[in-house]
Amino acid sequence: MKVSKANTGGCSSCSHDAHESEEHENHNHNHDHDHSHGSGDFSLKEELIPIGIVVALLITGIIFEDKLHASSYSWLEYLIFIPAYLLAGWGVLMSAGKNLTRGKFFDENFLMSIATIGAISIHQLPEAVAVMLFFRVGELFQELAVGRSRRSIKALLEVRPDVANLKINGEIKPVSPETVEVGDIILVKPGEKIPLDGEIIDGISFIDTSALTGESVPRSVNVGDVVLAGTINQSGVLTLRVTKLFAESSVAKILDLVENASSKKAETEKFISRFARYYTPAVVFISLAVALLPPLFIPGATHQEWVYRALVLLVISCPCGLVISIPLGYFGGVGGAAKRGILVKGATFLDTLTDVKTVVFDKTGTLTKGVFQVTKIAPYNGFSEPELLTLAAKIEANSNHPVAQSIRKAYGKPLDSTEVTDYEEILGHGIRARVNNKVVIAGNDRLLHRENIPHDNCNVAGTVVHLAVDNCYAGYLLIADELKEDASDAIIKLRRAGVERTMMLTGDNQTVAQNIANQLGLDGYQAELLPEDKVDAVEKLLRQSGKKSKVAFIGDGINDAPVIAIADVGMAMGGLGSDAAIETADIVLMTDAPSKVAEAIQIARKTRSIVIQNIAFALGIKALFIILGIFGVATLWEAVFADVGVALLAILNSSRVLRS
Incomplete structure (x- = not known):
């Protein structure tokens, strides 16, 4: 329904924003994901058994190494160390071999294989076993860390309902939610998960929405309320009447979103992947130069000594810890946000959020509750209040707009839709129809x-609906909305988070927009906008913003879909009730709280900070030990501890995002 737009400067044309139905647009981000861990089943027990055997063989070999080496049974060294080496490093050797057949000559598996085979060739057996052992231990910790991050996200998967109690001819039959049709009646008992989106037709209860929204306070529901799959009664x-098939329910779309969130890589991740492709072959050639050139030019230098130094260089230069800790940091950020009811569709949007300097809000349903009430009925030209309200309710009988719903609620009687004919929606203006053979607008x-x-x-x-009958002005209805409880707090938190400009775009009139902007202390607002006007306004902001000054738009995900699509970061408020929110937005705020915007920015910046720390720390330590290795100060043992230590510290640092 189109409502009027009053203007303080005279009688100007204006329009409300919420009645347009725009085609949803999606951001299209197609990125490769070329480094993953922990994607399959992982058993800690199965990993620890071979590691325990390798440790036992390594300790035994070290204890008896000198005695065996000096005896006629020196071959027993190989009988102890080689099985330990193969047990610890078989997976690495096989991966290196497979990659070689595919033309991938330079990766961490190749580095480890060359370094350890070289160590064996110069009779550094314990070091060769230790390199593979600690590399495997590092991989184990990576698996544990990735698994922890994955579980934090997959905790959302536990909201997936398994059974629906279908009511058929008075009997209750447990069935799979996927088999239930729209319009079917299901029963949900206390303590059970609600299996499908539906409207309550009988019963009163409290539902726990924390699994979907992160909100711990139960919500009261009654007959006529819509409840969502995945919440707990x-x-x-x-007793519910099903309103959506399971595949179309909010929870199904959320699960799909969560499972595919890691496919969109941040620029930092893509940079590290590109860096590793050049870094690894460079290290191999530098190591080769270290092994071959010094004995040719330095008097007294031996090949064995410089080959050993080259092997140290290969081990310490392994980029595996760096490569895994970066995506793990972003993975932790996505998981940490999900625990707080903020669904991020990929690491790339976390990266973009860190540079947001301008935040633009829609008004209705975003900063305000979107719960309208008819507060005044003003009839003119001989019409009475009941007549005006009846006409408004009839012409709005088929509209789902909150303003239309408030008019029907105020009317409070059953409506006969057959009385309304020739229904026509006039985009940006309102409705024309014939009611009881009278033309009503x-x-x-x-x-x-x-x-x-x-x-x-x-x-x-205020928000006004004007009516006219047969070209005679009949009067108007005044509709009131109110700000959300945390709207003012949201603006304060955004400023604390470093956001330089907060704005509001609305289709409502100048008077209402100015009042809300003043209450919240917004930096600016534009009123009386059509959806295409909002697109123009955001495009102008995008042109004015620099590369490191991004624009975020927060809307309801339906009428604001085009604006959400063009903003640097598009966020959907109240996404659980809106299909378009999940489909269009980059980030879905699973509650209706605008304060979640600042929280999302803070999580993104904490994630970026941890990722940068990992990069700086890993590269710094590796550079130090490369120098020590070339000058013969660091041994293979120290190289192993440095490599594994860097990886573990980076992984532990990345895990902090989940606890932030």
Whole structure:
């Protein structure tokens, strides 16, 4: 429904934003994901057994190495160390061999294989086993860390309902939610997960929405309320009429979103992947030069000594810890956000969030509750209040807009839709229809001017629906909305987070927009906008913003879909109730709280900070030990500890995002 737009400067045309139905647009980000860990089943026990055997063989070999080496049984050294080496490093050797057949000559498996085979060739057997052992231990810790991050996200998967109690001819039959059709009746008992989105037709209860929204306070529900799959019925028995198939339910789309979140890599991740492709072959050739050139030019230098130094260089230069810790940091950021009811569709959007300097809000349903009430009925030209309300309710009988719903609620009686014919929606203005053979229009002030209907109340303060019958002005209804409880706090938190400009775009009139902007202390606002006007406004902001000054837009994900799509970061408020929110937005805020925007920015910046720390720390330590290795100060043992230590510290640092 189109509502009027009053203007303090005279009777101008204006429009409400929420009645347009725009085609949803999606951001398209297609990135490769070329380094993954922990994607399959992982058994800690199965990993620890071979590691324990290798440790036992290594200790035994070290204890008896000197005695065996000096005896005629020196071959026993190989009998102890080689099985330990193969047990610890078989996976690495096989991966290196497979990659060689595919033309991938330079990766961490290749580095480890060359370094350890070289160590064996110069009779450094314990070091060769130790390199493979600690590399495997490092991989084990990586698996554990990735598994922990994965579980933090997959905790959302536990909201997936397994059974629906289908009511058929008075009997209850447990069935799979995927088999239930729209319109079927299901029963949900206390303590059970609600299996499908549905409308309550009988029962009163409290539902726990924490698994989907992160909010711990249960929500009271009654007959007529819509409840979502994945929430938990706490107290009363509820009878629901199913409104969506399981595949179309909010929880199904959320699960799909979570499972595919890691496919969109951040620029930092892509840089590290590119860096590793050049870094590894460079290290191999430098190591080769270290092994071959010094004995040719330095008097007294031996090949064995410089080959050993080259092997140290290969081990310490392994980029595996660096390569895994970066995506793990972003993975932890996505998981940490999910635990707080913020669904991020990929690491790339976390990266972009860190540079957001301008945040633009829609008004209705974003900063305000979107729960409208008819607060005034003003009839004109001989119409009565009941007549005006009845006309408004009838012409709005088929609209789902919150303003239309508030009018029908105020009317409070059953409506006969057959009384309404020739229904026509006038984009950006309102509605025209024939009610009981009378032409009725309902909409904003712009509609009255378009139809040349005389009236003298262009500057009504608030959200207004004007009506006219057979070109005679009948009066108006004043509709009130209110700010969300945390709207003011959201703006304060954004400023603390370093956001330089907060704005509001709305289709509502100047008076309402100015009032809300003043209450919240916004830096600016634009009112009386059509959806295409909002697109133009955001495009202008994008042109004005620099490379490191991104623009985020937060809307309801339906009427604002085009704007969400063009912003640097598009966020959907109240996404659980909106299909378009999950499909269009880069980030879905699973509660209706605008304060979650600042929280999302803070999580993104904490994630970026940890990732940068990992890069600086890993490269710094590796550079130090490369120098020590070339000058013969660091041994293979120290190289192993440095490599594994860097990887473990980076992994532990990445895990902090989950606890932040």
